[in-house]
Amino acid sequence: MLRLEHVTKLYATSVRPALDDVSMDVDAGEFVFLIGPSGSGKSTLLRLLLREETPSSGNVFVANWNVARLANRKVPKLRQRMGCVFQDFRLLGDRTVGENVAFALEVTGKSAHTIRTVVPEMLELVGLDGKGDRMPAELSGGEAQRVAVARALANRPLVLLADEPTGNLDPETSDDIMLLLDRINRTGTTVVMATHDRQIVDAMRRRVVELHLGKLARDDARGVYGASR
């Protein structure tokens, strides 16, 4: 589903590569934790998958897309098949919860009829049924992240990328979000989640890929956060 081949990413502002010759595979349906301290290259890796960045060398594949060589005009198509969730939620502040979810469907050209049926389905899936008319500012952090998850899933993505999705949430709310992501994964959606929340990683016992200073430091099939230290 996802494949990185000897990927190196150099930013113009830094001498040390953000990613240094990283290769990895993620199969369809997997749940992968991407861990490592700040600056280890987790976010860069996700940005490469979303084609927010292109690698300095190496190849990035998502399904059948050669992401690094994708023509600019095809990038939206790629992103429409990927869901993404961020620490800061990234909801559109001037739209209701329902409209935020609908937006992801609108940009893929779904009919008004489809949108009317899918949006409530998604809100129900993330446990926000009936809250479609709220504005993002009226939501708690956990609720806002649920909206982001609903939006990410609306187009039935091949893979869900989550960049520190629990970073702004208290532990209890974080657990709820993790339960949600776990449930989504069990229905077949590949999930890649960057985090440095030790508790969550240890509790879930899923595949753990650790980055250190841009290099792949560890790849355990059923790992915990601190195994290598």
Add this chain to the structure above:
Amino acid sequence: MTGLAFVWREALAGLRRNITMSIAMMLTTAISLGMLGAGLLAVRTIDRTQDLYYSQLAVQVALDEPTSAGDADCSSPTCTGLREQLQGDPLVGGVSFESREAAYQRFLRIYAGQSILQLVRPQSLPATLRVTLKDPTRGDALVAEYSGRPGVRNVVDQRALVQDLFTFLASVRNAAFGLASVQALAALLLISNTIQVSAFTRRTEVGIMRLVGATRWYTQVPFLIEAVITGVVGALLATGGLVLGKLFFIDRLLGGRLISNAIPAVGMSDVLLFVAPLLVVIGAIIATATGYVTLRLYVRN
């Protein structure tokens, strides 16, 4: 297409969000386009005035004294010969003969009641061949061709006499146009700036939209529609201004007895059927082009 309804909604929302900026942009566009429209009306009126004058202006071939004295209906060989030559000339549209007596009668009519009448005898006036031209600007060719021919006293191109007036009118027209162009440039820059500001205030949103997989169509077309709406509303306001200007200013100015015979009136159809559509099209095109270029240059996402 669901996308179309969506970008429309987005555009209208964008206009509401930036309401003060939108209004400022519409007014500036309106003023600029209004100036341009006034310039266009001036051009049209001046062209019409020119046509009106040219259709009445002619080249006068005045006959010499012996021919004028003896010929009341252009039957003398000199006059007939000249007339046939003129009629055969490719520059000439029509030729008519005015005898000395007819010229004197016209003179009496024009200057009725004035003291100059006592000084003028029929003998002072020549018989003339009035020549209208297919192309009124070619009078000089005719003057050169027929001056000094037997039986010809002199050849006068009436157009040359009013040339100064038209030169003046042309410079008025050019000035109006120059001013309108400067205004159009100002409108252009303002539209560009407004779109930049509008795009800048929404850059976070646009970034999110791009992440969710929105194409340029979804993130940029709303800006363009905003710009077009502004341009078109500006053009409509400008048209309204021109209509008011015509009713309350130009009609009064040109309605005076002296001037109404000299300059043709500006018709409502000139404003609504000629200038208004042009302004709407120009407004829309300027806004779209400026918007597109601005987005290309300043908005990377």
